[in-house]
Amino acid sequence: MGKISNKALNKVLLRTQGCQFAHNYERMQSLSLTYCFSPVLEELYKDRPKEEKVHAMQRYLEYFNTHPIAIPFILGIQAALEESTTEDQKETCTAIKTSLMGPFAGLGDSMLNLTWYPIAGSIGASMCINDGSLVGPLVMFLLINLLYWPLKYFGLHLGYTKGLELVQSGGMALFDRLGNMANVLGVVVVGCLIPQTVKLSTALQFAFSEGEPLVIQDQLNNVMPYMLPVILTFVCYKLLKKGQGKNSASIILGMIVFALVFAAIGYYIPWLKIFA
Known part of the structure; x- marks a missing residue:
């Protein structure tokens, strides 16, 4: 040949x-x-x-x-x-x-x-x-x-x-x-992209009889600024792994409902605002 x-x-x-x-x-x-x-x-x-x-x-x-x-x-x-x-x-x-x-x-x-x-x-x-x-x-x-x-x-x-x-x-x-x-x-790469693309913060605060209220997000920023986005990403990852990727649409819809519900709570009942 x-x-x-x-x-x-x-x-x-x-x-x-x-x-x-x-x-x-x-x-x-x-x-x-x-x-x-x-x-x-x-x-x-x-x-x-x-x-x-x-x-x-x-x-x-x-x-x-x-x-x-x-x-x-x-x-x-x-x-x-x-x-x-x-x-x-x-x-x-x-x-x-x-x-x-x-x-x-x-x-x-x-x-x-x-x-x-x-x-x-x-x-x-x-x-x-x-x-x-x-x-x-x-x-x-x-x-x-x-x-x-x-x-x-x-x-x-x-x-x-x-x-x-x-x-x-x-x-x-x-x-x-x-x-x-x-x-x-x-x-x-994924770890670097999490703080840039996943936006989640809490508006939860505790008021005391004297002085300024304790703002939880400020305390998180001092210790671990992107802890909430990391937790949210980890939860989504575990859900995707559990469903072998077949539940991705359900997770996306769940995140949308999650955002809308807590946005509504914060708008209509400000003192119950947990996430912003």
């Missing part, structure tokens, strides 16, 4: 942009995976018998499911294997493809879906809170794609040039460390 050209690899990269469009419940991403990888197979099998080409396509129609951003990386490794193995060794390609989809799915979910995506969304949302600017969604879109596109491009080409060497030489341990670093970064 001949060497795979950069043109074929770049076609694979462009096709991976639509890798979720042909999702199905029987074999998940197998159909889109075959479509994405077909430029490589067509180039490798252009001078081979039709039966071998058909059999090569059928190998990629088997069940496959992983994180979409990890698909170029896996296909890069598959391209290197397809290029270097004979027809009698093609079962190795299928076995390796199957063994890689699980670990990369977990890495993609932890490092991207559960870390970078919320970071980009939080930064974009923080730019829209005060004046409803449309710059926020644009910034979120750019932040996501400025990371996703290089990951896809370099993942595909690095996977092709290094092949299994990248995974076997401690590569997975490196990805684990990157995942831990990404989680720490996500916690830091």
